[in-house]
Amino acid sequence: MSALPRPPTPPRLAGSRVVVVGASKSGVAMARFLVSRQASVVLTDLKPLENLGAEVGTLGRAGARLELGGHDVTSFTSADLVAVSPGVPLTIEPIAEARRRSxxxxxxVELASWFLQGILIGITGTNGKSTTTALTAHLLAQAGLRATACGNIGLPLTDLIPKDAPDHYYVVELSSFQLEGIDTFRPWIAALLNLSPDHQDRYPDPVPYYQAKARIFRNQGRADHAILNRDDEEVxxxxxxxxxHVHPFSRATTVEDGACLRDDRIVVRRDGRxxxxxxxxxxxLFGAHNVENVMTALLVTDLCGVPLPRAERALAGFRGLPHRLEKVLHVGGVTWYNDSKATNVSATIKSLESFPGRVVLILGGKDKGGDFPRLIPLIRERVAHLVLMGKARDVIAAQLGTxxxxxxxxxxxEAVEAARQVAEEGSVVLLAPACASFxxxxxxxxxxxxxxxxxxxLLPRS
Known part of the structure; x- marks a missing residue:
């Protein structure tokens, strides 16, 4: 552990003018922390106060200045620091103007990392981030280490600063939006699970999206570890x-120093052994793609010094996260699965690959610019009936055809009722929408x- 990277000396916040952009969970966490450090805080959001959480008003009474219902460019350009919530594009004009003014x-996550002495483990990729983050933290905690799943999984890293300790493992799920805004953030272990087009409403070209994901490695040095999907060409x-130091994982080929499949086993290998x-x-965990998530978590725990037999025992107690290929019900010979987290085409592909056929597939929601024709081979092979719902139903129908x-x-x-009517005994009804839900x-x-x-x-009533 002596080789672990140490964070830079944090800046002095007292008296600094800081604009926090976005009054979501992360924005509120940053504002709360900054106020506690005597910074002069402006919390700004396009939404009015009545559409935001109660804690926003509390922050106003605690000393933060609230600029809601719009942004004041002057606040941005006169700030010493602008701290941005993940959902806010860095391309909005107030942020662009602030950058032009240096x-x-x-x-x-960048702001929080300045004040943490614990050990940062970063997990990113297009799909599987949350499950891998939660599983990794579970395996470490079950081995007796202090470990917390945080970041994009729902717990802002900033909220963990008050209870920070050098031996605390922060397993941080990182989105492309978060990684766009890092500067010195340096995880000791960084994992990139997979890459495929996503968020096309924000990244019409996948190249900037892939580049944002790759930023997880930008500050790593020779004492650090990178876990990469050997089967993903982009990764x-x-x-x-x-x-x-690179540690590959693969379902398709043997690796010298990483994790791979051999027959019906995951094999962890070091130095060719x-x-x-x-x-x-x-x-x-159900689904072939979860094998890759487990490989990643095992490689992380091994690097953290956890004996693999102990990690294997802890693995048996992990029950997964809701809305990820979650079995809801088996009734009338039909099994219903909830994969609401499949918000892009690649996630839906992975979901469909988990079933041999006879699938009634529910797609739709808010289109993010998805390339739905990529689904056609698997639909032809495994889907008996499509149910298209929500705002994107006509777009998907036009792209897929009949x-x-x-x-x-x-x-x-209506989607559940339509699926119920067409599902036959032995079928699977799968919600894997390939769209956002908004x-x-x-x-x-x-x-x-x-x-x-x-x-x-649908359960029969007694």
């Missing part, structure tokens, strides 16, 4: 550019809860 602009293409083989049957019988509906209740819901969680509630109503 004002430093950073993401929440593995980064291997020779990195300063950190097998050091542990773990049966796939012992993995409690490759299988299709029903178009508006709401989730046409009808506040997020994928609310969408998944609605699906689960409606499906559970």
């Amino acid at each position: 004002v430093r602009v950073v993401a929440e 593995w293409g980064l291997a020779k550019t990195l300063k950190a 097998d050091i542990r083989a773990i049966s796939l049957a012992s993995i409690p 490759i299988v019988p299709t029903t178009k509906v508006v709401s989730m209740s 046409d009808q819901y506040t997020g994928f969680e609310e969408r998944g809860e609605d699906f689960r509630r409606l499906v559970l109503r």
